[in-house]
Amino acid sequence: xxxxxxxxxxxxxxxxxxxxxxxxxxxxxxxxxxxxxxxxxxxxxxxxxxxxxxxxxxxxxxxxxxxxxxxxxxxxxxxxxxxxxxxxxxxxxxxxxxxxxxxxxxxxxxxxxxxxxxxxxxxxxxxxxxxxxxxxxxxxxxxxxxxxxxxxxxxxxxxxxxxxxxxxxxxxxxxxxxxxxxxxxxxxxxxxxxxxxxxxxxxxxxxxxxxxxxxxxxxxxxxxxxxxxxxxxxxxxxxxxxxxxxxxxxxxxxxxxxxxxxxxxxxxxxxxxxxxxxxxxxxxxxxxxxxxxxxxxxxxxxxxxxxxxxxxxxxxxxxxxxxxxxxxxxxxxxxxxxxxxxxxxxxxxxxxxxxxxxxxxxxxxxxxxxxxxxxxxxxxxxxxxxxxxxxxxxxxxxxxxxxxxxxxxxx
Amino acid sequence: xxxxxxxxxxxxxxxxxxxxxxxxxxxxxxxxxxxxxxxxxxxxxxxxxxxxxxxxxxxxxxxxxxxxxxxxxxxxxxxxxxxxxxxxxxxxxxxxxxxxxxxxxxxxxxxxxxxxxxxxxxxxxxxxxxxxxxxxxxxxxxxxxxxxxxxxxxxxxxxxxxxxxxxxxxxxxxxxxxxxxxxxxxxxxxxxxxxxxxxxxxxxxxxxxxxxxxxxxxxxxxxxxxxxxxxxxxxxxxxxxxxxxxxxxxx
Numbered sequence: 013x014x015x016x017x018x019x020x021x022x023x024x025x026x027x028x029x030x031x032x033x034x035x036x037x038x039x040x041x042x043x044x045x046x047x048x049x050x051x052x053x054x055x056x057x058x059x060x061x062x063x064x065x066x067x068x069x070x071x072x073x074x075x076x077x078x079x080x081x082x083x084x085x086x087x088x089x090x091x092x093x094x095x096x097x098x099x100x101x102x103x104x105x106x107x108x109x110x111x112x113x114x115x116x117x118x119x120x121x122x123x124x125x126x127x128x129x130x131x132x133x134x135x136x137x138x139x140x141x142x143x144x145x146x147x148x149x150x151x152x153x154x155x156x157x158x159x160x161x162x163x164x165x166x167x168x169x170x171x172x173x174x175x176x177x178x179x180x181x182x183x184x185x186x187x188x189x190x191x192x193x194x195x196x197x198x199x200x201x202x203x204x205x206x207x208x209x210x211x212x213x214x215x216x217x218x219x220x221x222x223x224x225x226x227x228x229x230x231x232x233x234x235x236x237x238x239x240x241x242x243x244x245x246x247x248x249x250x251x252x253x254x255x256x257x258x259x260x261x262x263x264x265x266x267x268x269x270x271x272x273x274x275x276x277x278x279x280x281x282x283x284x285x286x287x288x289x290x291x292x293x294x295x296x297x298x299x300x301x302x303x304x305x306x307x308x309x310x311x312x313x314x315x316x317x318x319x320x321x322x323x324x325x326x327x328x329x330x331x332x333x334x335x336x337x338x339x340x341x342x343x344x345x346x347x348x349x350x351x352x353x354x355x356x357x358x359x360x361x362x363x364x365x366x367x368x369x370x371x372x373x374x375x376x377x378x379x380x381x382x383x384x385x386x387x388x389x390x391x392x393x394x395x396x397x398x399x400x401x402x403x404x405x406x407x408x409x410x411x412x413x414x415x416x417x418x419x420x421x422x423x
Numbered sequence: 424x425x426x427x428x429x430x431x432x433x434x435x436x437x438x439x440x441x442x443x444x445x446x447x448x449x450x451x452x453x454x455x456x457x458x459x460x461x462x463x464x465x466x467x468x469x470x471x472x473x474x475x476x477x478x479x480x481x482x483x484x485x486x487x488x489x490x491x492x493x494x495x496x497x498x499x500x501x502x503x504x505x506x507x508x509x510x511x512x513x514x515x516x517x518x519x520x521x522x523x524x525x526x527x528x529x530x531x532x533x534x535x536x537x538x539x540x541x542x543x544x545x546x547x548x549x550x551x552x553x554x555x556x557x558x559x560x561x562x563x564x565x566x567x568x569x570x571x572x573x574x575x576x577x578x579x580x581x582x583x584x585x586x587x588x589x590x591x592x593x594x595x596x597x598x599x600x601x602x603x604x605x606x607x608x609x610x611x612x613x614x615x616x617x618x619x620x621x622x623x624x625x626x627x628x629x630x631x632x633x634x635x636x637x638x639x640x641x642x643x644x645x646x647x648x649x650x651x652x653x654x655x656x657x658x659x660x661x662x663x664x665x666x667x668x669x670x671x672x673x674x
Contacts, residue, residue: 246531249528249530249531250530250532252528253528253529253530253533256526256527256528256575257526257574257575257576258575259575260510260526260575261575264510274594274605274607277605278573278574278605281574282574282575285574303591303592303593303594304592304593306591306592306593306594306605306607307593417571417572417606417607418513418514418570418571418572418577419569419570419571419606419607419608420514420517420518420569420570420571421566421568421569421570421616422517422518422520422566422567422568422569422570423563423565423566423567423568
């Protein structure tokens with residue numbers, strides 16, 4: 013059995029990809045996905061923890077032995093101090109050995125196949141057990157008590173006879189424990205990789221969706237300007253200026269995903285002003301926003317496709333008296349944005365138009381899904397008199413730091 | 424007539440300015456500069472009152488030219504309107520007392536409003552030759568103009584153009600003759616900066632420019648309302664009534 017070696021795992025490759033996923037919100041940074049802790053080294057595998065745990069174990073055994081000696085073998089006099097010392101030294105030695113195993117050999121332990129277990133670790137276990145016993149015997153020459161004096165080697169053999177099996181058990185327990193840690197690490201690493209890949213993917217998707225919007229909107233407006241140039245130079249000039257202002261704002265934002273509502277509404281006001289020029293006053297525009305929501309965060313360019321859709325499929329069909337209402341309000345811990353437009357309702361349209369209708373709105377839906385998962389809602393419904401309402405419900409979030417804006421006072 | 428020099432390294436940019444300025448009755452274009460050196464020489468020779476200045480020019484940038492012209496070696500400093508495609512220099516331009524900051528491409532209306540601001544400042548400077556433009560009016564204690572970004576444009580707004588200001592939580596909405604701007608600012612901070620001779624707080628959430636007030640009216644329910652020249656009506660709190668009465672008796 014060969015495990016994936018720890019040092020040639022997915023981790024280094026991922027490291028390059030895994031910049032913390034942060035979202036610029038015009039000065040405020042919002043960490044969408046909290047960083048996952050480096051899973052490579054479990055916290056409990058510190059040398060002090062190793063030796064400490066083993067010494068504690070030794071103390072417990074010592075207490076047990078002392079109690080049993082006192083209850084049954086009253087004829088042997090032994091102090092608690094000696095019992096404690098003997099057991100604690102025995103187990104701290106094992107603590108050090110196990111830590112050395114972890115420190116120097118964990119990779120071979122975690123990756124060892126059956127052959128190398130038999131040929132390398134079996135002899136090692138016996139050697140280490142004997143060595144430990146030899147060191148221990150040299151520290152406690154007075155043991156065993158109650159027997160005639162023996163030479164060093166006699167004592168080693170005497171103690172090994174009693175404890176070799178115990179020592180082997182300790183060694184192999186440690187061996188399998190460290191192997192288990194390897195599995196645990198591998199599991200954590202895979203998990204980490206999965207989370208990282210997921211966030212990378214979500215981010216890439218968001219970026220792509222966001223990029224889709226600009227050219228679409230850009231070329232449509234360019235086309236309007238191109239058309240106006242033939243008939244009304246001044247109007248074309250105005251629209252070009254408006255487009256440049258919109259473009260300037262969009263470029264400045266870069267690929268920031270979440271922006272304050274005030275910025276989004278500013279963009280929408282500009283967009284509506286441009287549409288108003290195209291529709292020469294045929295459409296009445298109403299905007300209402302609860303002022304305490306201006307700092308709430310919303311996905312950038314969330315509303316433009318919705319409003320464009322309202323114009324293309326509703327308002328453009330009307331000769332006069334069109335109406336578009338954009339309303340943003342708070343509903344408990346949610347932000348509810350609704351766009352109502354007059355038009356011809358949601359009646360089925362010829363297939364070519366039907367296909368086109370979806371693109372902008374699908375983009376909005378996809379982005380909301382990626383940002384908020386199931387914690388959001390997008391509804392489109394027909395009201396009376398051919399009115400259509402799109403409502404968007406988002407969790408209410410505020411940026412931690414208010415955005416810095418260029419504002420200056422002077423004389 | 425306002426003698427004007429245009430400075431831009433791009434011929435089409437100068438052409439656009441020249442054509443649009445032809446329709447401005449008070450503007451007389453006396454020369455055009457293509458480079459920094461040319462512009463400085465031209466300004467020294469013709470002593471214009473107004474200079475349209477591009478920021479990125481061969482040789483020196485627009486600010487270097489402005490500094491050179493302000494050094495006094497060239498005689499009176501012209502009023503400057505920056506024309507540029509970049510918005511990041513706006514604050515700097517504001518600080519060196521530029522009249523306006525036009526982001527390319529600009530419309531005829533935008534240019535007209537900049538020319539109007541320039542005309543007013545030139546007039547003011549002629550009346551008070553000793554002081555540096557508007558600074559003298561209130562001893563420099565209060566703001567006479569505000570710079571901010573609104574709807575993708577840089578606005579250098581003279582406070583006299585403000586009609587009234589309303590509070591919207593952490594924001595204020597500034598209403599001018601033609602439009603409104605939303606700024607992230609508090610009422611208290613803004614009130615501090617505005618000259619109390621000119622602006623009056625009439626409500627917890629509104630400040631009005633007294634120049635635009637037509638009358639104070641008692642409503643049928645006994646409440647007071649401030650009516651602006653253009654017919655807009657703002658409610659007034661009782662607590663602020665005495666202040667406006669005081670002003671009314673003064674004027």
